[in-house]
Amino acid sequence: MKVTIVDYKSGNISSVINSFKEVAKDKVNIEVTSDLNKIKSSDKVVLPGQGSFKSCMDALNNIEGLVDSLNEFAISSKKPLLGICVGLQMFADIGYEETETRGLGWISGKVSKIDNQNGKYKLPHIGWNEINIVKDSKIFKNIENKSHMYFVHSYEFIPSDKNVISATTDYSTNIVCSVGKENLFGTQFHPEKSDKIGLKIIDNFINL
Amino acid sequence: MLKSRIIPCLDVKSGRVVKGINFVDLKDAGDPVEQAKIYSDGGADEICFLDITASNENRDTIYNVVEKTSKKCFVPLTVGGGVRGVDDINKLLNCGADKVSINTAAVQNPEVVVDSSKKFGSQCIVVAIDAKKNKDTWEVFTHGGRNNTGIDAVEFAKKMENSGAGELLVTSMDRDGTQIGYDINLMAKISSKVNIPVIASGGVGNLDHLVDGIKLGMASAVLAASIFHYGKYSVKEAKEYLDSKGIPVRI
Numbered sequence: 001m002k003v004t005i006v007d008y009k010s011g012n013i014s015s016v017i018n019s020f021k022e023v024a025k026d027k028v029n030i031e032v033t034s035d036l037n038k039i040k041s042s043d044k045v046v047l048p049g050q051g052s053f054k055s056c057m058d059a060l061n062n063i064e065g066l067v068d069s070l071n072e073f074a075i076s077s078k079k080p081l082l083g084i085c086v087g088l089q090m091f092a093d094i095g096y097e098e099t100e101t102r103g104l105g106w107i108s109g110k111v112s113k114i115d116n117q118n119g120k121y122k123l124p125h126i127g128w129n130e131i132n133i134v135k136d137s138k139i140f141k142n143i144e145n146k147s148h149m150y151f152v153h154s155y156e157f158i159p160s161d162k163n164v165i166s167a168t169t170d171y172s173t174n175i176v177c178s179v180g181k182e183n184l185f186g187t188q189f190h191p192e193k194s195d196k197i198g199l200k201i202i203d204n205f206i207n208l
Numbered sequence: 209m210l211k212s213r214i215i216p217c218l219d220v221k222s223g224r225v226v227k228g229i230n231f232v233d234l235k236d237a238g239d240p241v242e243q244a245k246i247y248s249d250g251g252a253d254e255i256c257f258l259d260i261t262a263s264n265e266n267r268d269t270i271y272n273v274v275e276k277t278s279k280k281c282f283v284p285l286t287v288g289g290g291v292r293g294v295d296d297i298n299k300l301l302n303c304g305a306d307k308v309s310i311n312t313a314a315v316q317n318p319e320v321v322v323d324s325s326k327k328f329g330s331q332c333i334v335v336a337i338d339a340k341k342n343k344d345t346w347e348v349f350t351h352g353g354r355n356n357t358g359i360d361a362v363e364f365a366k367k368m369e370n371s372g373a374g375e376l377l378v379t380s381m382d383r384d385g386t387q388i389g390y391d392i393n394l395m396a397k398i399s400s401k402v403n404i405p406v407i408a409s410g411g412v413g414n415l416d417h418l419v420d421g422i423k424l425g426m427a428s429a430v431l432a433a434s435i436f437h438y439g440k441y442s443v444k445e446a447k448e449y450l451d452s453k454g455i456p457v458r459i
Contacts, residue, residue, distance in 0.1 A: 012301040051329035128211045128458040148458045152331040
């Protein structure tokens, strides 16, 4: 099996690479690339994302054919894809960070700034928070409800169809922190930085 | 509910831990990788390395340390000390650091904070403010606390937030190394002025100090070095104590 972490030259993905390699050991081949053919021939794809929605979308669009290849992988071939943080946010139709930016449009919805209740809550939402698992998801196999995950974000994904939500977390409001739709999986939190429990989620994805 | 974080900090000099944990079963007490692993296995919410290497020829040792640690510890890793600009930040992030803390460079050239937060995202840019009390205000010090800039620490904190810092690591120079507790007034003042998380640092001698830093200092996270280094308390004990005082922590 081959799992590809998409390296689209935006943000720091070394922690994602380290965690997947730790979980995969020698059993699974972890490839880090933006090579279109390698992505298309993968069994699974991981789409990380750090920085702003706009900077990540710009970086994806800057690599010719990358968005098309990802569409082919995730939408036409329906192969498993995991989006992490902004990687998840880009599933949306549109994002409002910096300026209005079109997303990949895989799961209908928008990405808006977290309502911090007029400054009552600090942003970014940084640190460990509990997740409320609201729907069965294969990536949450053997993950207990109320497990702690590590978050760093100021924007949140608001899907139009609430049925795609697999977990939420409570901060200034109830924030969507994981979605699942057929072959698409996404976490707003960082499984790669969420200790052993986070590595378990990565293991679940690899073993889908 | 978001939990308050406990962050043990390791001082690293030429690739070796300076003040280490006194555990008898440690294979190599000076190995930062092994010590970081003990902390993360013990429930540390994040790990912080402060590189205090003075000589230039040993500067690169920190990259090796970060690279090895990030392959073994799967909680956030912050690295600071001697970070001069975007290139240093880029190198540390590529080695596996999750956040980089900037101190002197942020004072000398605030554009470093603007540029790096744009390039890498605010989430990985921590501005470390070393502050010392002067009558009713606090002044920012640089170069490991040697130079007084005369800049007002609270105003500087606000400026760094506006420049794109994701968090502030606030150290009281008056309290650092004293073990008499954080400068609660300084922490509370800065925390109430900015809308980004504040990490309190400098002066922890017992577990009540951690409680005070969060409850009175309004810090989102508490950083400590010596109470953990010398085995006075484990991270687990610290968390259980905070929990007993009604502070939400990850246990």
